[in-house]
Amino acid sequence: MKLRNTLIGMLFAPMMASAAPQVLDQVAVLVNDGIVLESEVNERVGSVQRSALQSGQQLPSDTALRTQVMERLIIESLQLQMAERMGLVISDIQLDQTLENMAGEQGMSVAEMRAAIESEGGNFAAYREEIRNEITIGQVQRIQVQRRVQISPQEIDTLVALIREQGLEGAEFHVGHILIDGSEDEDAARVRADRVMVMLNDGADFRETALAASSGPKALEGGDWGFMNINEMPTLFAEVMGDANNGDVIGPIKSGAGYHILTVFDTRGVEVQEVAEINSRHILLTPSPILSEEMAKQMLEEFLQDVKAEQADFAELAKQHSDDPGSAVKGGELGWADPNMYVPEFRDTLQSLEINEYSAPFRSSHGWHVVQLLDRRTSDATESFNTDRAYQLLYRRKFGEQVTAWQDEMRAGAYVEVIERNQRGGRR
Missing domain, CATH: 3.10.50.40 (Chitinase A; domain 3)
Incomplete structure (x- = not known):
C-alpha cells in the first residue's frame, strides 16, 4: 500500500499552498514494481481506433477495447521490467537506424513518416518510444525463450520428408484466431465459446468478434495471424487446418489456455523453384x-x-x-x-x-x-535447403508457442492491480 501510494503521489505536481493539486497523469494499472499510465492506455486505444478507421473495421465497445489494450500493456510492462533487470538498453542510434529502415521500406523519409503519423492524429514521440519498446521486447524474448525451444533431428527428418513429398508446393492459410480464456472458470468459458460460435455462424465479422471477445495474443489485430504454411503454424492450428477452406470457422477447440476458434480468411499456393x-x-x-x-x-x-x-x-x-x-x-x-x-x-x-x-x-x-x-x-532447392527450411519452420512454430507460454507464466506470477477510474480522483 505504501509503494502504491508513493507511486500515485509522484504523479501529482506540487502547487501553491492555496491552489488545488493539478493532476498531470494517472495510474491505470500497477504491475509488480512498475505502472501503466492512463496516458499510455489512451494513446494505445487511439492507435487501435485510427487503424480500425483506416481499414473500415468495426471496434468493440470502449470498455472491451480498453480491457484488451490494458492486458497488452501489462504483458509489455512485465517484459520491459525484465529487460531493465537484464540491463538491456536500446540506444538512440539503434532506434534511429530502425526508424530509417522502416520509413525506407515505405518509400519515405523519417520526416515524411512523422508527418504522416501526426496528420492522422498520432504522437510521433510516443510512436518512437513504442518502437524502442518493441525492439527491447524482441531481444528479451529471444534471450529468454530461444533456450526453451528444442528441435530433435527426428523432427527435422520428418518435416524434410513431408517437404520432399509435397515437392515444396503446399498452401498458405491466412489464419484468424479467437481464444476464450478458461483459466478461471472452464465451464463459463465453454458457454462463451459456444455463444461466439453461434454468432460467427450467423454471419458476425470474425475480426470484430476477436477484438471484443478474444484473449489471444493477436486480439487487438482482430485475431489476424497473417499467412502461414501449415508446417510453421502453432501445433493446435496445424492439426485442424489441413482440409480447411476459405471462410471455414473451426472450433471450439479445448486446450490448457481455454477454448480456441479458428477461421481461414484466405489461402494461396506456395511454389519454390x-x-x-x-x-x-x-x-x-x-x-x-x-x-x-x-x-x-x-x-x-x-x-x-x-x-x-x-x-x-x-x-x-x-x-x-x-x-x-x-x-x-x-x-x-x-x-x-x-x-x-x-x-x-x-x-x-x-x-x-x-x-x-x-x-x-x-x-x-x-x-x-x-x-x-x-x-x-x-x-x-537442395536437400540442404530443405533441412534448413524445415528447421526454420519448426523453430518459428515452437518459438511462437514458447513465447505465449512464457508470457502466460509471467502474467500468472505477477502482481497486477487495475485502478478503477472512478476511484483515482479520491486516492492520495
Whole structure:
C-alpha cells in the first residue's frame, strides 16, 4: 500500500499552498514494481481506433477495447521490467537506424513518416518510444525463450520428408484466431465459446468478434495471424487446418489456455523453384558499458583501413574481435544463405554490395558490423535447403508457442492491480 501510494503521489505536481493539486497523469494499472499510465492506455486505444478507421473495421465497445489494450500493456510492462533487470538498453542510434529502415521500406523519409503519423492524429514521440519498446521486447524474448525451444533431428527428418513429398508446393492459410480464456472458470468459458460460435455462424465479422471477445495474443489485430504454411503454424492450428477452406470457422477447440476458434480468411499456393543465395563474412562488435557506440564504429573503420592496405587479414580480425561466436571461429564466414533470413539492415547492406566489396560500418539490432559479399548464386532447392527450411519452420512454430507460454507464466506470477477510474480522483 505504501509503494502504491508513493507511486500515485509522484504523479501529482506540487502547487501553491492555496491552489488545488493539478493532476498531470494517472495510474491505470500497477504491475509488480512498475505502472501503466492512463496516458499510455489512451494513446494505445487511439492507435487501435485510427487503424480500425483506416481499414473500415468495426471496434468493440470502449470498455472491451480498453480491457484488451490494458492486458497488452501489462504483458509489455512485465517484459520491459525484465529487460531493465537484464540491463538491456536500446540506444538512440539503434532506434534511429530502425526508424530509417522502416520509413525506407515505405518509400519515405523519417520526416515524411512523422508527418504522416501526426496528420492522422498520432504522437510521433510516443510512436518512437513504442518502437524502442518493441525492439527491447524482441531481444528479451529471444534471450529468454530461444533456450526453451528444442528441435530433435527426428523432427527435422520428418518435416524434410513431408517437404520432399509435397515437392515444396503446399498452401498458405491466412489464419484468424479467437481464444476464450478458461483459466478461471472452464465451464463459463465453454458457454462463451459456444455463444461466439453461434454468432460467427450467423454471419458476425470474425475480426470484430476477436477484438471484443478474444484473449489471444493477436486480439487487438482482430485475431489476424497473417499467412502461414501449415508446417510453421502453432501445433493446435496445424492439426485442424489441413482440409480447411476459405471462410471455414473451426472450433471450439479445448486446450490448457481455454477454448480456441479458428477461421481461414484466405489461402494461396506456395511454389519454390529457385533460391537466390549469398555467401558473406562479417565482423560484429556489440556496444557495452565498456565499448561505446562510437568506439565500436571507429574500431571497425580502422579494421577496414588495415585490411584494404593489406596490413591485416579480415579472417584473423574476425577470429580475434568479432562478437558473433558462430562465425568468428570461421573467420567471420556466414556461409551460403537466403539474405531474407538476416535482419533488414544486414540484408539491405549485402544486397547493395558487389562481389568482394566491403561495406562501411553499419548498425543493426545486433550491433555494429562490417560485411564483405563473397559471392552470389541461384540454386535449385537442395536437400540442404530443405533441412534448413524445415528447421526454420519448426523453430518459428515452437518459438511462437514458447513465447505465449512464457508470457502466460509471467502474467500468472505477477502482481497486477487495475485502478478503477472512478476511484483515482479520491486516492492520495
